[in-house]
Amino acid sequence: MPQNTVVSVSQLNRYIKSLFEQNIQLKDVFIRGEISNFKGQYASGHFYFTLKDKDSSIKAIMFRNYASQVHFVPENGMTVLVRGEVGVYDRDGVYQIYCREMQPDGIGDLSLAFEQLKKKLLAEGLFDTEKKKPIPRFPQVIGIITAKTGAALQDMLNILKRRYPLATVLIRSVLVQGEKSAADLCAAVRQMDELGQCDLLIIGRGGGSLEDLWSFNDETLAREIFRCRTPVISAVGHEIDYTICDFVADMRAPTPSAAAELAVPDQTDLQFQLLSYERQMTQKLESKIQCLENDFGKQRRIVDHFNRRFAVLQAKLETYQSHLSLRAPDLRLKREKARVKEQSDRLQASVFRRLEREENRLKNAASMLNTLSPLQVMTRGFSVVTAKGKVVSSAAHLKLEEQVRLHMLDGTACAKILSKEVRENGEEHAEEGIDV
Numbered sequence: 010m011p012q013n014t015v016v017s018v019s020q021l022n023r024y025i026k027s028l029f030e031q032n033i034q035l036k037d038v039f040i041r042g043e044i045s046n047f048k049g050q051y052a053s054g055h056f057y058f059t060l061k062d063k064d065s066s067i068k069a070i071m072f073r074n075y076a077s078q079v080h081f082v083p084e085n086g087m088t089v090l091v092r093g094e095v096g097v098y099d100r101d102g103v104y105q106i107y108c109r110e111m112q113p114d115g116i117g118d119l120s121l122a123f124e125q126l127k128k129k130l131l132a133e134g135l136f137d138t139e140k141k142k143p144i145p146r147f148p149q150v151i152g153i154i155t156a157k158t159g160a161a162l163q164d165m166l167n168i169l170k171r172r173y174p175l176a177t178v179l180i181r182s183v184l185v186q187g188e189k190s191a192a193d194l195c196a197a198v199r200q201m202d203e204l205g206q207c208d209l210l211i212i213g214r215g216g217g218s219l220e221d222l223w224s225f226n227d228e229t230l231a232r233e234i235f236r237c238r239t240p241v242i243s244a245v246g247h248e249i250d251y252t253i254c255d256f257v258a259d260m261r262a263p264t265p266s267a268a269a270e271l272a273v274p275d276q277t278d279l280q281f282q283l284l285s286y287e288r289q290m291t292q293k294l295e296s297k298i299q300c301l302e303n304d305f306g307k308q309r310r311i312v313d314h315f316n317r318r319f320a321v322l323q324a325k326l327e328t329y330q331s332h333l334s335l336r337a338p339d340l341r342l343k344r345e346k347a348r349v350k351e352q353s354d355r356l357q358a359s360v361f362r363r364l365e366r367e368e369n370r371l372k373n374a375a376s377m378l379n380t381l382s383p384l385q386v387m388t389r390g391f392s393v394v395t396a397k398g399k400v401v402s403s404a405a406h407l408k409l410e411e412q413v414r415l416h417m418l419d420g421t422a423c424a425k426i427l428s429k430e431v432r433e434n435g436e437e438h439a440e441e442g443i444d445v
Contacts, residue, residue, distance in 0.1 A: 019099065026097035029104065035095040040067070040106060041114055044087050056083060060091065060106070068105035069093075075109050080122035088114040119219050123226055126253055130228070135235045141259040142240040144272070145208045150177045151272060152207035152239070154197045157182035161215040161244075161265035168266055173273035179207060184224075185214040191227035198230070202237045210237070211268050212254065213244030225252040234258055244268030298374040301367075308367045315360050319353065387418040404429050 016024075029035055042060030049056055054073030059066050069091065071079075083089065093108040112118045130136060151169065155162050157180060169176060181197045184190035194212070201210055212234070214222070224230070225245045231253045234241050243258035244265040255261040262268035326349050379385065387393075393416040394401040401407060407426050415422045 018102070022097065022099035022102045025102075025104075026099045029095060029097050037092070038095060038106070039090060039092050041088065041090050042067070044083055044089060045085055047083055047085050049083070056108070058083065060089075068103060069108055070105060071108040071111065079111050080118045081113065082122075082125055083111065090114050119223060123253070126226065126228055126231075127256065130231055130253065130257065135231060136256045140235075144240050144242065144260055146274065148176055148208035148273060150179060150207050150209075152179045152181060152201045152204075152210045154181045154183055154194065154201065154210060154212040155214055155265070156185045159185070159215055161213065164266045165211065165244075165269040168269035169273060172270065172275045174276070176273055179204075186217070186221050186224055190224040191230055194224060194227070195230050195233045198233045198237055198241070202239050207239050209272055210239050210241045211244055211262075211265075211272060212241060212258070213262070213265050213268060214246070215265065216247040216250065222246050222250060222252055225254040227253070230254060231257045242268045242272060294374075294377060298378055301370055301374045305367050305371050308363060312360050312364055315356065319356065322349070322353075392417045405431050 040060060042062055045059045045061055045066070047056070047058040054076055056069075056071035056076045056079075058069050060069050061067075071091075071093075089111050090113075091106065091108045092110040093106045095104060095106050097104045113121045134140065153162065153165060155165075162180065166178065169178060179201070181201055183197045184193045198210070198212065201207055212225075214225075222245055225243075234243075234254060234257050240260075241258045242260045242262055243252070243255045244262040244267065245252045245254055246264075248263035260271065262271050326346075329345065394413055395416065396407065396411060396413045401413065407413070407429055409426055409429070411426045413424050413426060415424055
């Protein structure tokens, strides 16, 4: 600019701006400072703030295309490290730094973003225990949301088939990492819930880095899981990995394999439990039948007592009748006779009704006991095989030429083993003996 030249304010500001633009050192600078006067313009998406230290400050701006790549929310008082270009805003004649990158000083931006979102959702009540839905004990249809090519899916399918083959599994394949994965996961949760066929949903993937698992820290996904009417088990990464999805789900599993085990019961345990229930029911039934028999005996004794009492009353009546006949009180005799006859009929009817009711209870109990009797099985042609006084439960336990006894409903018979067929690994092996 020539000396002693009169210029306008705009010309001066543009000249100073050009000097900044020509300085290569100001094109790419790193600055550490504390954020103040932060204004997040949500409509435009730009960040306006001031960076300061104990002695000085500088205005800063971060336009939307760069601000959208910041994973955490900048706050006043936060110390950050920014990278950008120093330039002049010629309208106001101030210089400022135009930021392209920002990260918190001393901690990763992903870690900070995780803690910020966790704190926010916790305050809103999305992690409250009382709002979590119970996991069904015997789910009939289980929906799995994960990558169809991942090893985690095969592990879950194998465990579900082994533990509880009665359950039907619906698979919704999704992207589990990358820019579009969070939206895909949200859509999958919403679709599976709206389908209305699943009793339980499992969402997850195998292990990976914090960046690999970041889709499961998405705020929209967290709110989608919270709104889901179907119970959700989160199974993301390894046991040491925690995501926002784990906190908001109705149950967290340390691994996908553990999620499959938590989702369904073990059929072997159920079989043992059913056998135990059967034994308990049989014992209680036998005890009940014994009680009924005791009650029936007691009712019999009561009936006998009433009969004896009735006989005594009948004898007294006859005595009274003989006395009355001597005095010829015909009218009084008829009244008393009618009254005694009425009471006698009512007593007999009551006794026989109670006796009939107790006999029906005994018959029902005896019929139930007869149904559980092993003799009923023999009436359909089954028999029990014994050898040397022990029950034979497998053909593999028999020897050729061995003597056995067949126990049937109406008697026993002796037999000799001349041949046998034993199934091993699904194949039949035949053995034959020679009858000497």
